[in-house]
Amino acid sequence: MNIVMTIAGSDSGGGAGIQADLKTFQELKVFGTSVITALTAQNTLGVEGIYPTTPDFVELQMKAVFEDFDVKALKTGMLFSADIIQRIAKSLRDQEVQIVVDPVMIAKGGQALLQEDAVRAMKKELLPIANIVTPNIPEAETITGMNIHTAEEIREAAEKILQLGVDCVVMKGGHLDGPSAVDTVFFKDGSSFKMRSKRINTKHTHGTGCTFSAAITAHLGRGLSLKEAIIEAKKFVQGAIENPLNIGHGHGPTNHFAHRLGYEAEVEIIE
Ligand SMILES: Nc1ncnc2c1ncn2[C@@H]1O[C@H](COP(=O)(O)OP(=O)(O)O)[C@@H](O)[C@H]1O
C-alpha cells in the first residue's frame, strides 16, 4: 500500500483542507495520513473562525507518522503561521519524501488562511525543499510581488518561483477568464507544457486547489513521474468540478466520487 500525507487545516464543512485531501487520497487508492495545522469553523459560505495548532504539536504529529510509516509523498495546504512553516521544514529535513506545496493563502470568501509574515518563511524554508508548488494567480502574485495578467507574465513569475529552489511550478488558471481552464507547468530544466480543460460555469468550486494538489500527491505516491502525476490530477479535479454535488448554500464542494463512478474528464495537453 502506498502511503501519503497531508499537512493542512481542517475544514468543518468537508469541502477543502484535510477533508478534501483524505477523500482524494481514498478515491485514488493510496493510504492517507494527516497532520493538522489548524481547525477552521467553515462551511460553503465562509470561514467563521480559526484555531491554530501549536508548532510543537504539528511537529509531534509528523514525528508520530514518520516513525511508523514509509511516507512516499506529502502535500502542504493551509499552514497558517511562520512558526508552523519553520517547524514543518525542520521536521522534513531528514525525510526522503516527495513534497507538493499548495501555497494556500486566502479562502474563496476572502478570509486569510496564512498570516502575512508567513509568506517569507514559505519562500525561504519550504519552497527550496519542495518538488512541486501549485499557486493560483493571486498566490503567485504574492510570492513574486508581480502583477500577473498575460502568458508572458505567467512565465516570468514561474521563473522567479523556480529560482527559490522548487523543481516544478504549476501556475493554475482557475482565476483567469475565458472558455477554458488552462494551467501552465514549468520545470527547472526550462521545459514547460499547458493543460487545457473546459471551464465549467459553476459556483461549486470550494476546495478545487486542495483536491488538485492532493491528487498530484496521491499519484506521486503511486510512483508516477511529476508530469504524469500533474496531468492525472488535472483530470481528477476536472471530473470533480464537472459533476457537482449541489450541496450547501454557498460555494459547494467538488465531487470526489465522480472518479469512482468511472467519469473520464477531457484534458488537452499542449507541449
Ligand atoms: N470553473 C472551473 N472549470 C474548470 N476547471 C477549473 C475551474 N476552476 C478551477 N479549475 C481548475 O481547478 C484547479 C484548481 O485551480 P484554482 O481553482 O485556481 O485553485 P485554488 O482553489 O487554489 O484557487 C486547476 O486545475 C484549475 O484549472
Ligand SMILES: Cc1ncc(COP(=O)(O)OP(=O)(O)O)c(N)n1
Ligand atoms: C482548511 C482550508 N484549507 C484550504 C482552503 C482553501 O482551499 P481551496 O482549495 O483553495 O478552496 P477555496 O477556499 O478557494 O474554496 C480552505 N478554504 N480551508
